[in-house]
Amino acid sequence: MATIKRDAPAKVNLTLHVTGQRDDGYHMLDSLVVFAGVADQLAASIAPDLRLSVSGPFSTGVPTGPDNLMIRAAEALRQTRGVTKGAALTLEKHLPHAAGIGSGSSDAAATLAMLAELWGVPPLPATAAEVTALGADVPVCLRAPAPTRMSGIGDVLSPVAPLPDCALVLVRPPVEVPTADVFKALGQKDGGSMDPLPPGLDFDAFARWLTAQRNDLLAPACKIAPSIKEAIAKLKALPAVAAAGMSGSGATCYGLVKDMASARQVARIVQVSEMSWWVAPAEVL
Structure with missing residues:
Protein backbone atom coordinates (compact mmCIF):
# COMPACT_ATOMS: atom_id res chain seq x y z
CA MET A 1 0.00 0.00 0.00
CA SER A 158 2.06 38.04 -1.43
CA PRO A 159 5.19 36.79 -3.21
CA VAL A 160 8.42 38.65 -2.56
CA ALA A 161 11.56 39.22 -4.58
CA PRO A 162 14.01 36.31 -4.51
CA LEU A 163 16.21 36.34 -1.43
CA PRO A 164 19.99 35.89 -1.56
CA ASP A 165 21.41 32.52 -0.57
CA CYS A 166 21.64 32.46 3.21
CA ALA A 167 21.15 30.32 6.28
CA LEU A 168 19.81 30.64 9.81
CA VAL A 169 20.77 29.48 13.25
CA LEU A 170 17.58 28.83 15.21
CA VAL A 171 17.91 29.10 18.98
CA ARG A 172 15.18 28.46 21.54
CA PRO A 173 15.80 28.83 25.27
CA PRO A 174 13.78 26.32 27.34
CA VAL A 175 10.93 28.73 28.08
CA GLU A 176 7.31 28.96 26.99
CA VAL A 177 5.87 32.25 25.79
CA PRO A 178 2.09 31.95 25.27
CA THR A 179 1.09 33.98 22.22
CA ALA A 180 -2.00 35.40 23.93
CA ASP A 181 0.09 36.68 26.84
CA VAL A 182 2.55 38.38 24.47
CA PHE A 183 -0.20 40.20 22.56
CA LYS A 184 -1.82 41.17 25.85
CA ALA A 185 1.44 42.75 27.00
CA LEU A 186 1.90 44.62 23.71
CA GLY A 187 1.61 48.35 24.23
CA GLN A 188 1.45 50.01 20.80
CA LYS A 189 -0.73 48.11 18.33
CA ASP A 190 -0.66 50.46 15.35
CA GLY A 191 2.95 50.50 14.18
CA GLY A 192 4.10 51.16 10.66
CA SER A 193 4.20 48.53 7.93
CA MET A 194 7.28 46.62 6.86
CA ASP A 195 9.49 48.39 4.33
CA PRO A 196 9.15 47.01 0.80
CA LEU A 197 11.75 44.34 0.06
CA PRO A 198 13.84 45.64 -2.87
CA PRO A 199 14.65 43.15 -5.64
CA GLY A 200 18.16 41.93 -6.31
CA LEU A 201 19.60 42.32 -2.82
CA ASP A 202 22.89 40.59 -2.06
CA PHE A 203 23.45 39.08 1.38
CA ASP A 204 24.89 42.22 3.01
CA ALA A 205 22.13 44.45 1.65
CA PHE A 206 19.48 41.98 2.77
CA ALA A 207 20.98 41.90 6.27
CA ARG A 208 20.89 45.70 6.40
CA TRP A 209 17.27 45.74 5.23
CA LEU A 210 16.33 43.13 7.82
CA THR A 211 18.06 44.99 10.64
CA ALA A 212 15.95 48.06 9.83
CA GLN A 213 12.69 46.13 10.31
CA ARG A 214 10.94 45.16 13.56
CA ASN A 215 9.32 42.40 15.51
CA ASP A 216 6.83 44.32 17.62
CA LEU A 217 6.29 41.28 19.85
CA LEU A 218 9.94 41.14 20.92
CA ALA A 219 9.71 43.62 23.82
CA PRO A 220 6.64 42.05 25.47
CA ALA A 221 8.05 38.56 24.93
CA CYS A 222 11.31 39.55 26.63
CA LYS A 223 9.35 40.78 29.65
CA ILE A 224 7.80 37.33 29.96
CA ALA A 225 11.01 35.43 29.15
CA PRO A 226 14.21 37.49 29.59
CA SER A 227 16.29 34.63 28.16
CA ILE A 228 15.02 35.65 24.70
CA LYS A 229 16.99 38.89 25.00
CA GLU A 230 19.99 36.86 26.15
CA ALA A 231 19.73 34.55 23.13
CA ILE A 232 19.62 37.45 20.67
CA ALA A 233 22.55 39.15 22.36
CA LYS A 234 24.57 35.93 22.20
CA LEU A 235 23.87 35.62 18.48
CA LYS A 236 24.66 39.26 17.73
CA ALA A 237 28.01 38.94 19.51
CA LEU A 238 29.24 36.38 16.96
CA PRO A 239 30.98 37.91 13.90
CA ALA A 240 29.35 35.54 11.40
CA VAL A 241 25.85 36.69 12.39
CA ALA A 242 24.76 39.59 10.19
CA ALA A 243 21.31 40.08 11.78
CA ALA A 244 19.43 38.54 14.68
CA GLY A 245 15.88 38.64 15.96
CA MET A 246 12.93 36.66 17.30
CA SER A 247 10.50 34.64 15.21
CA GLY A 248 6.80 35.21 15.72
CA SER A 249 5.82 35.57 19.35
CA GLY A 250 8.88 33.60 20.52
CA ALA A 251 10.71 32.04 22.08
CA THR A 252 12.72 30.88 19.05
CA CYS A 253 15.34 33.40 17.94
CA TYR A 254 17.35 33.43 14.73
CA GLY A 255 20.75 34.51 13.54
CA LEU A 256 21.15 35.26 9.83
CA VAL A 257 24.42 34.00 8.31
CA LYS A 258 25.80 33.67 4.78
CA ASP A 259 25.92 29.90 4.42
CA MET A 260 25.53 26.54 6.11
CA ALA A 261 29.20 26.34 7.07
CA SER A 262 28.79 29.55 9.06
CA ALA A 263 25.49 28.31 10.50
CA ARG A 264 27.06 25.10 11.77
CA GLN A 265 29.95 27.02 13.32
CA VAL A 266 27.65 29.47 15.10
CA ALA A 267 25.37 26.66 16.23
CA ARG A 268 28.28 24.77 17.81
CA ILE A 269 29.39 27.86 19.72
CA VAL A 270 25.92 28.58 21.06
CA GLN A 271 25.16 24.94 21.90
CA VAL A 272 28.39 24.48 23.86
CA SER A 273 27.66 27.59 25.93
CA GLU A 274 23.97 26.75 26.50
CA MET A 275 23.47 22.99 26.56
CA SER A 276 19.80 23.24 27.56
CA TRP A 277 18.84 25.37 24.54
CA TRP A 278 17.47 23.95 21.28
CA VAL A 279 19.90 25.02 18.56
CA ALA A 280 19.51 24.16 14.86
CA PRO A 281 21.53 25.35 11.84
CA ALA A 282 19.32 25.45 8.75
CA GLU A 283 19.40 26.77 5.22
CA VAL A 284 16.75 29.24 4.12
CA LEU A 285 14.69 27.28 1.60
Whole structure:
Protein backbone atom coordinates (compact mmCIF):
# COMPACT_ATOMS: atom_id res chain seq x y z
CA MET A 1 0.00 0.00 0.00
CA ALA A 2 1.35 3.44 -0.97
CA THR A 3 2.73 5.69 1.72
CA ILE A 4 2.98 9.43 1.11
CA LYS A 5 5.68 11.36 2.94
CA ARG A 6 6.15 15.09 3.50
CA ASP A 7 8.45 17.38 5.45
CA ALA A 8 6.85 20.22 7.41
CA PRO A 9 9.56 22.91 7.60
CA ALA A 10 9.97 25.50 10.32
CA LYS A 11 8.22 28.77 9.53
CA VAL A 12 10.36 31.74 10.54
CA ASN A 13 8.97 35.27 10.81
CA LEU A 14 12.03 37.36 10.02
CA THR A 15 9.92 40.47 10.65
CA LEU A 16 6.62 40.98 12.43
CA HIS A 17 5.06 44.44 12.40
CA VAL A 18 1.77 44.84 14.27
CA THR A 19 -0.11 47.46 12.27
CA GLY A 20 -3.51 47.54 13.98
CA GLN A 21 -6.26 45.66 15.75
CA ARG A 22 -9.71 44.96 14.36
CA ASP A 23 -12.94 45.39 16.29
CA ASP A 24 -13.18 41.60 16.64
CA GLY A 25 -9.85 41.54 18.47
CA TYR A 26 -7.71 40.11 15.68
CA HIS A 27 -4.36 41.86 15.20
CA MET A 28 -3.26 43.14 11.80
CA LEU A 29 0.26 42.04 10.89
CA ASP A 30 2.91 42.62 8.26
CA SER A 31 5.59 39.95 8.17
CA LEU A 32 8.29 38.43 5.98
CA VAL A 33 8.01 34.66 6.36
CA VAL A 34 10.69 32.21 5.25
CA PHE A 35 10.99 28.47 5.69
CA ALA A 36 14.04 26.77 7.13
CA GLY A 37 15.64 23.44 6.30
CA VAL A 38 14.77 21.82 9.60
CA ALA A 39 11.43 20.04 9.70
CA ASP A 40 8.96 17.64 11.20
CA GLN A 41 8.59 14.46 9.15
CA LEU A 42 5.11 13.22 8.22
CA ALA A 43 3.74 10.14 6.49
CA ALA A 44 0.29 8.84 5.59
CA SER A 45 -1.22 5.64 4.25
CA ILE A 46 -4.80 4.57 3.57
CA ALA A 47 -6.71 3.31 6.62
CA PRO A 48 -10.36 2.74 7.49
CA ASP A 49 -10.37 5.71 9.86
CA LEU A 50 -8.24 8.69 10.85
CA ARG A 51 -5.47 7.93 13.32
CA LEU A 52 -2.22 9.59 14.36
CA SER A 53 0.93 8.33 16.05
CA VAL A 54 3.65 10.70 17.22
CA SER A 55 7.34 10.07 17.88
CA GLY A 56 10.53 12.09 17.91
CA PRO A 57 12.41 14.35 20.34
CA PHE A 58 9.49 16.77 20.76
CA SER A 59 6.64 14.26 20.83
CA THR A 60 5.89 14.79 24.53
CA GLY A 61 2.66 16.70 25.01
CA VAL A 62 1.51 16.47 21.39
CA PRO A 63 -2.14 15.30 21.35
CA THR A 64 -3.12 12.49 19.01
CA GLY A 65 -6.90 12.93 19.18
CA PRO A 66 -9.36 15.30 17.51
CA ASP A 67 -7.67 18.39 19.00
CA ASN A 68 -4.49 17.76 17.00
CA LEU A 69 -4.18 20.19 14.10
CA MET A 70 -3.19 17.40 11.69
CA ILE A 71 -6.38 15.49 12.50
CA ARG A 72 -8.43 18.69 12.17
CA ALA A 73 -6.82 19.39 8.78
CA ALA A 74 -7.51 15.84 7.63
CA GLU A 75 -11.15 16.09 8.70
CA ALA A 76 -11.51 19.45 6.93
CA LEU A 77 -10.17 18.03 3.68
CA ARG A 78 -12.21 14.85 3.98
CA GLN A 79 -15.48 16.69 4.57
CA THR A 80 -14.88 19.38 1.95
CA ARG A 81 -13.93 16.89 -0.77
CA GLY A 82 -16.41 14.18 0.23
CA VAL A 83 -13.74 11.60 1.00
CA THR A 84 -14.90 8.38 2.69
CA LYS A 85 -11.44 6.85 3.18
CA GLY A 86 -9.35 7.36 6.29
CA ALA A 87 -5.61 7.64 6.82
CA ALA A 88 -2.98 6.41 9.23
CA LEU A 89 -0.84 9.47 9.93
CA THR A 90 2.59 9.50 11.55
CA LEU A 91 4.44 12.52 12.86
CA GLU A 92 8.12 12.50 13.75
CA LYS A 93 8.40 15.69 15.80
CA HIS A 94 11.75 17.44 15.40
CA LEU A 95 10.53 21.02 15.90
CA PRO A 96 9.61 22.38 19.32
CA HIS A 97 5.95 23.29 19.61
CA ALA A 98 4.63 26.61 20.92
CA ALA A 99 7.96 28.12 19.90
CA GLY A 100 7.07 30.81 17.36
CA ILE A 101 8.08 28.74 14.32
CA GLY A 102 4.62 27.48 13.38
CA SER A 103 5.39 23.79 13.69
CA GLY A 104 1.77 22.78 14.28
CA SER A 105 0.58 24.95 11.40
CA SER A 106 3.29 23.57 9.13
CA ASP A 107 2.26 20.03 10.11
CA ALA A 108 -1.36 20.87 9.23
CA ALA A 109 -0.41 22.37 5.87
CA ALA A 110 1.77 19.38 5.01
CA THR A 111 -1.10 17.08 6.02
CA LEU A 112 -3.48 18.85 3.62
CA ALA A 113 -1.05 18.46 0.72
CA MET A 114 -0.13 14.90 1.62
CA LEU A 115 -3.71 13.66 1.98
CA ALA A 116 -4.89 15.38 -1.20
CA GLU A 117 -2.33 13.26 -3.04
CA LEU A 118 -3.11 10.10 -1.05
CA TRP A 119 -6.87 10.42 -1.55
CA GLY A 120 -6.63 11.68 -5.13
CA VAL A 121 -8.62 14.86 -4.57
CA PRO A 122 -7.91 18.53 -5.42
CA PRO A 123 -5.91 20.27 -2.68
CA LEU A 124 -7.51 23.05 -0.71
CA PRO A 125 -6.27 26.53 -1.69
CA ALA A 126 -4.70 28.73 0.97
CA THR A 127 -7.66 31.09 0.73
CA ALA A 128 -10.25 28.42 1.51
CA ALA A 129 -12.33 29.09 4.62
CA GLU A 130 -11.58 25.56 5.81
CA VAL A 131 -7.87 26.39 5.76
CA THR A 132 -8.08 29.75 7.52
CA ALA A 133 -10.29 28.15 10.18
CA LEU A 134 -7.32 25.96 11.14
CA GLY A 135 -5.28 28.98 12.24
CA ALA A 136 -3.67 32.17 10.99
CA ASP A 137 -0.37 30.48 10.06
CA VAL A 138 -1.76 27.54 8.09
CA PRO A 139 -2.38 29.48 4.82
CA VAL A 140 1.19 30.78 4.63
CA CYS A 141 2.55 27.32 5.45
CA LEU A 142 0.72 26.00 2.39
CA ARG A 143 3.05 28.23 0.36
CA ALA A 144 6.20 26.59 1.75
CA PRO A 145 8.99 26.76 0.82
CA ALA A 146 8.39 30.09 -0.96
CA PRO A 147 9.31 33.23 1.02
CA THR A 148 6.10 35.20 1.48
CA ARG A 149 4.88 38.54 2.75
CA MET A 150 2.03 37.84 5.15
CA SER A 151 -0.31 40.66 6.05
CA GLY A 152 -3.88 41.29 7.19
CA ILE A 153 -4.63 38.79 9.94
CA GLY A 154 -2.42 36.29 8.15
CA ASP A 155 -4.82 35.89 5.24
CA VAL A 156 -3.19 38.23 2.70
CA LEU A 157 -0.24 36.43 1.13
CA SER A 158 2.06 38.04 -1.43
CA PRO A 159 5.19 36.79 -3.21
CA VAL A 160 8.42 38.65 -2.56
CA ALA A 161 11.56 39.22 -4.58
CA PRO A 162 14.01 36.31 -4.51
CA LEU A 163 16.21 36.34 -1.43
CA PRO A 164 19.99 35.89 -1.56
CA ASP A 165 21.41 32.52 -0.57
CA CYS A 166 21.64 32.46 3.21
CA ALA A 167 21.15 30.32 6.28
CA LEU A 168 19.81 30.64 9.81
CA VAL A 169 20.77 29.48 13.25
CA LEU A 170 17.58 28.83 15.21
CA VAL A 171 17.91 29.10 18.98
CA ARG A 172 15.18 28.46 21.54
CA PRO A 173 15.80 28.83 25.27
CA PRO A 174 13.78 26.32 27.34
CA VAL A 175 10.93 28.73 28.08
CA GLU A 176 7.31 28.96 26.99
CA VAL A 177 5.87 32.25 25.79
CA PRO A 178 2.09 31.95 25.27
CA THR A 179 1.09 33.98 22.22
CA ALA A 180 -2.00 35.40 23.93
CA ASP A 181 0.09 36.68 26.84
CA VAL A 182 2.55 38.38 24.47
CA PHE A 183 -0.20 40.20 22.56
CA LYS A 184 -1.82 41.17 25.85
CA ALA A 185 1.44 42.75 27.00
CA LEU A 186 1.90 44.62 23.71
CA GLY A 187 1.61 48.35 24.23
CA GLN A 188 1.45 50.01 20.80
CA LYS A 189 -0.73 48.11 18.33
CA ASP A 190 -0.66 50.46 15.35
CA GLY A 191 2.95 50.50 14.18
CA GLY A 192 4.10 51.16 10.66
CA SER A 193 4.20 48.53 7.93
CA MET A 194 7.28 46.62 6.86
CA ASP A 195 9.49 48.39 4.33
CA PRO A 196 9.15 47.01 0.80
CA LEU A 197 11.75 44.34 0.06
CA PRO A 198 13.84 45.64 -2.87
CA PRO A 199 14.65 43.15 -5.64
CA GLY A 200 18.16 41.93 -6.31
CA LEU A 201 19.60 42.32 -2.82
CA ASP A 202 22.89 40.59 -2.06
CA PHE A 203 23.45 39.08 1.38
CA ASP A 204 24.89 42.22 3.01
CA ALA A 205 22.13 44.45 1.65
CA PHE A 206 19.48 41.98 2.77
CA ALA A 207 20.98 41.90 6.27
CA ARG A 208 20.89 45.70 6.40
CA TRP A 209 17.27 45.74 5.23
CA LEU A 210 16.33 43.13 7.82
CA THR A 211 18.06 44.99 10.64
CA ALA A 212 15.95 48.06 9.83
CA GLN A 213 12.69 46.13 10.31
CA ARG A 214 10.94 45.16 13.56
CA ASN A 215 9.32 42.40 15.51
CA ASP A 216 6.83 44.32 17.62
CA LEU A 217 6.29 41.28 19.85
CA LEU A 218 9.94 41.14 20.92
CA ALA A 219 9.71 43.62 23.82
CA PRO A 220 6.64 42.05 25.47
CA ALA A 221 8.05 38.56 24.93
CA CYS A 222 11.31 39.55 26.63
CA LYS A 223 9.35 40.78 29.65
CA ILE A 224 7.80 37.33 29.96
CA ALA A 225 11.01 35.43 29.15
CA PRO A 226 14.21 37.49 29.59
CA SER A 227 16.29 34.63 28.16
CA ILE A 228 15.02 35.65 24.70
CA LYS A 229 16.99 38.89 25.00
CA GLU A 230 19.99 36.86 26.15
CA ALA A 231 19.73 34.55 23.13
CA ILE A 232 19.62 37.45 20.67
CA ALA A 233 22.55 39.15 22.36
CA LYS A 234 24.57 35.93 22.20
CA LEU A 235 23.87 35.62 18.48
CA LYS A 236 24.66 39.26 17.73
CA ALA A 237 28.01 38.94 19.51
CA LEU A 238 29.24 36.38 16.96
CA PRO A 239 30.98 37.91 13.90
CA ALA A 240 29.35 35.54 11.40
CA VAL A 241 25.85 36.69 12.39
CA ALA A 242 24.76 39.59 10.19
CA ALA A 243 21.31 40.08 11.78
CA ALA A 244 19.43 38.54 14.68
CA GLY A 245 15.88 38.64 15.96
CA MET A 246 12.93 36.66 17.30
CA SER A 247 10.50 34.64 15.21
CA GLY A 248 6.80 35.21 15.72
CA SER A 249 5.82 35.57 19.35
CA GLY A 250 8.88 33.60 20.52
CA ALA A 251 10.71 32.04 22.08
CA THR A 252 12.72 30.88 19.05
CA CYS A 253 15.34 33.40 17.94
CA TYR A 254 17.35 33.43 14.73
CA GLY A 255 20.75 34.51 13.54
CA LEU A 256 21.15 35.26 9.83
CA VAL A 257 24.42 34.00 8.31
CA LYS A 258 25.80 33.67 4.78
CA ASP A 259 25.92 29.90 4.42
CA MET A 260 25.53 26.54 6.11
CA ALA A 261 29.20 26.34 7.07
CA SER A 262 28.79 29.55 9.06
CA ALA A 263 25.49 28.31 10.50
CA ARG A 264 27.06 25.10 11.77
CA GLN A 265 29.95 27.02 13.32
CA VAL A 266 27.65 29.47 15.10
CA ALA A 267 25.37 26.66 16.23
CA ARG A 268 28.28 24.77 17.81
CA ILE A 269 29.39 27.86 19.72
CA VAL A 270 25.92 28.58 21.06
CA GLN A 271 25.16 24.94 21.90
CA VAL A 272 28.39 24.48 23.86
CA SER A 273 27.66 27.59 25.93
CA GLU A 274 23.97 26.75 26.50
CA MET A 275 23.47 22.99 26.56
CA SER A 276 19.80 23.24 27.56
CA TRP A 277 18.84 25.37 24.54
CA TRP A 278 17.47 23.95 21.28
CA VAL A 279 19.90 25.02 18.56
CA ALA A 280 19.51 24.16 14.86
CA PRO A 281 21.53 25.35 11.84
CA ALA A 282 19.32 25.45 8.75
CA GLU A 283 19.40 26.77 5.22
CA VAL A 284 16.75 29.24 4.12
CA LEU A 285 14.69 27.28 1.60
